[in-house]
Amino acid sequence: MNYYLGCDVGSLTAKAVILDVKNRKIIASHLMNSLSSGKKSNEAIVDSVLKKANMKIEDIKRICSTGYGRFENVYSSDEKSEISCHGMGAFWSDSSVRTIIDIGGQDSKVISIGESGLIDKFRMNDKCAAGTGRILEIFAKNIGISVEEMGNIKLKKKSNLSISNRCGIFMEMDVIKHLRAGKKTPDIIYSIADAVASRVVQLVNTVGIKSNVAITGGVSKNNSIVKQLENLLDIEFVTLPFDAQLMGAIGAAVYAEIEDSRTEN
Amino acid sequence: MNKQIENITQNLISEYHEKQINENKKIVGYICSFMPPEIIDSLGAVPFRIRATGSKSTGKAETYFSPTHCSFVRHTMNNAILGKYEFMESIIFATTCDHARRIYDNWKYIDLKPTKGYLLPIPHVSSKGDIEGYVQDLRNVAEELSKQLNVKFSEDNLKNSIKKYNKQRKLLGEINELRKQQPPPISGNEMMKIYQAISSMLVDDANEILQGILDELKKESNSEKKNPIRIIFGSSHYEDFDQLKTIESENMVVVQDGSCIGTGNFDREVKEEGDPFENLGDRYLTRYSCPKIVDRINERVSIFFDIYEKWGCDGIIIDPLQFCNYWATEGFLYSQEAKKRNIPILKLSHELYSGGHGQLKTRVEAFREQILNSKQ
Numbered sequence: 001m002n003y004y005l006g007c008d009v010g011s012l013t014a015k016a017v018i019l020d021v022k023n024r025k026i027i028a029s030h031l032m033n034s035l036s037s038g039k040k041s042n043e044a045i046v047d048s049v050l051k052k053a054n055m056k057i058e059d060i061k062r063i064c065s066t067g068y069g070r071f072e073n074v075y076s077s078d079e080k081s082e083i084s085c086h087g088m089g090a091f092w093s094d095s096s097v098r099t100i101i102d103i104g105g106q107d108s109k110v111i112s113i114g115e116s117g118l119i120d121k122f123r124m125n126d127k128c129a130a131g132t133g134r135i136l137e138i139f140a141k142n143i144g145i146s147v148e149e150m151g152n153i154k155l156k157k158k159s160n161l162s163i164s165n166r167c168g169i170f171m172e173m174d175v176i177k178h179l180r181a182g183k184k185t186p187d188i189i190y191s192i193a194d195a196v197a198s199r200v201v202q203l204v205n206t207v208g209i210k211s212n213v214a215i216t217g218g219v220s221k222n223n224s225i226v227k228q229l230e231n232l233l234d235i236e237f238v239t240l241p242f243d244a245q246l247m248g249a250i251g252a253a254v255y256a257e258i259e260d261s262r263t264e265n
Numbered sequence: 266m267n268k269q270i271e272n273i274t275q276n277l278i279s280e281y282h283e284k285q286i287n288e289n290k291k292i293v294g295y296i297c298s299f300m301p302p303e304i305i306d307s308l309g310a311v312p313f314r315i316r317a318t319g320s321k322s323t324g325k326a327e328t329y330f331s332p333t334h335c336s337f338v339r340h341t342m343n344n345a346i347l348g349k350y351e352f353m354e355s356i357i358f359a360t361t362c363d364h365a366r367r368i369y370d371n372w373k374y375i376d377l378k379p380t381k382g383y384l385l386p387i388p389h390v391s392s393k394g395d396i397e398g399y400v401q402d403l404r405n406v407a408e409e410l411s412k413q414l415n416v417k418f419s420e421d422n423l424k425n426s427i428k429k430y431n432k433q434r435k436l437l438g439e440i441n442e443l444r445k446q447q448p449p450p451i452s453g454n455e456m457m458k459i460y461q462a463i464s465s466m467l468v469d470d471a472n473e474i475l476q477g478i479l480d481e482l483k484k485e486s487n488s489e490k491k492n493p494i495r496i497i498f499g500s501s502h503y504e505d506f507d508q509l510k511t512i513e514s515e516n517m518v519v520v521q522d523g524s525c526i527g528t529g530n531f532d533r534e535v536k537e538e539g540d541p542f543e544n545l546g547d548r549y550l551t552r553y554s555c556p557k558i559v560d561r562i563n564e565r566v567s568i569f570f571d572i573y574e575k576w577g578c579d580g581i582i583i584d585p586l587q588f589c590n591y592w593a594t595e596g597f598l599y600s601q602e603a604k605k606r607n608i609p610i611l612k613l614s615h616e617l618y619s620g621g622h623g624q625l626k627t628r629v630e631a632f633r634e635q636i637l638n639s640k641q
Binding site for chain 1: 609614623624627628630631634635638641
């Protein structure tokens with residue numbers, strides 16, 4: 001059997017999938033928090049996903065790595081940027097996708113892909129936490145709830161609380177100011193979602209939108225931000241058939257298969 | 266890479282500069298490519314383009330600048346407060362931009378050494394009247410520097426210095442021609458180091474080194490890369506070689522640049538017949554150089570894309586210092602033109618000596634993949 005393994009070790013989480021590319025099937029997947037080094041995260045995530053699939057490393061035909069830990073995977077024969085992998089992962093999952101908004105722990109990206117899933121153009125955020133998953137963790141801690149709870153709180157349609165989106169630190173100062181003033185949690189969360197989404201929209205505008213659009217990365221699980229992005233961009237994200245947080249790892253596994261075919265030919 | 270070039274670029278006071286100081290040569294710093302080093306050379310001093318080499322922090326300078334001043338001026342001021350430029354006899358400051366101008370103001374305010382110096386005004390346009398004013402300012406700087414160095418100015422010496430710098434431009438032109446080869450015999454990082462090193466050397470010594478490098482490159486290539494992606498690079502002041510090394514680590518090579526320490530700085534020779542100040546003024550204000558000169562924007566963009574074609578580039582990387590107001594708009598114009606011509610372009614920005622190479626590597630790797638996809 002031709003099984004391919006993709007690893008995506010990011011700043012907050014590590015993800016791995018084992019794909020049966022030809023039969024378009026995910027054999028196993030695993031997601032965990034990243035460990036203290038890329039090497040440890042890669043070893044742990046590969047071990048865990050193999051156990052879930054009841055496989056050994058010898059059963060895997062080829063491994064490709066992506067994410068910030070991509071150069072520290074001893075099992076991997078290929079490394080690919082997470083920009084290419086998120087593009088390919090979303091395309092493999094739904095071939096109608098042409099634009100991907102990926103919001104991860106450390107950065108956000110907008111990726112435009114062509115008809116075969118390869119990157120056409122892309123933009124990444126500047127070196128600032130505003131518009132990333134990391135800042136949501138900080139806000140959740142400020143408010144005293146989990147990130148998951150923050151994403152699931154039912155929001156009002158509008159809030160007039162202002163939160164800057166120029167800088168993560170200024171955003172945090174605004175959130176603290178509203179908390180001290182006794183503003184309601186749903187109003188604050190609405191304004192956070194609006195500020196983070198507006199920041200991402202700036203990136204989207206520099207690349208442009210080609211339909212269909214998918215959202216990937218950890219923040220794709222935060223309903224308040226997803227909804228706000230849809231409002232601001234006047235679009236509806238396609239629903240991907242697999243966990244959107246796994247798209248980087250899926251893309252890496254697809255690239256492992258592509259490289260394998262290229263080598264065989 | 267030539268050992269002397271490495272030594273000069275890794276140290277503010279290199280072995281070369283220690284030797285010059287021991288031989289009682291005076292060293293004159295200058296902060297901007299609009300100050301012709303020919304004038305310093307003609308007065309028998311060693312011209313030294315100011316850089317922040319070796320700076321590890323901007324802590325001492327932060328008091329005098331805002332966080333939105335570029336990191337070059339903050340690192341330079343930090344070095345100055347630590348006394349790192351005291352080996353210089355004088356420094357020619359310039360009104361290059363508001364950031365660089367503030368180095369002069371703060372230098373005087375804190376009373377840093379060297380205490381001798383001069384502020385060279387630089388116009389924003391290159392009209393006839395502006396060139397005339399700039400020529401007069403060049404005469405003034407020569408007169409003032411001659412007093413500071415206690416050396417009599419000689420027009421013949423200046424003409425001779427112009428000839429020697431023209432020779433340098435020819436040598437650099439020949440080296441740059443070799444960069445049209447695939448793979449080019451020298452990396453962009455090595456070339457940037459050469460540009461930086463020769464901007465702090467006596468022109469005769471620099472020319473001797475350049476001749477040696479040229480002869481060597483004609484014989485054999487330094488390149489270890491096979492069929493690299495060819496990049497033209499645009500930037501403001503550039504001296505973070507680790508940044509450029511990361512950019513070139515992904516089987517990419519910078520084959521030309523539009524930066525003020527690189528190609529732009531060495532573009533076009535100075536006329537050798539006639540008034541040397543008028544010739545300097547004409548060349549320095551009308552060459553391909555800096556976004557400061559606002560009436561030459563179209564010409565500059567056209568030259569950049571002409572170089573792109575002639576050097577067989579595959580993509581453009583724009584990587585100025587963060588908060589460089591000139592490049593903020595210049596970079597936008599280049600990306601608009603690249604879009605029109607369907608040329609891949611990656612816009613970055615960096616803080617001097619700040620690291621962050623993980624994110625940079627991801628962007629560059631994805632850009633390389635984008636270029637390869639566009640070739641398929």
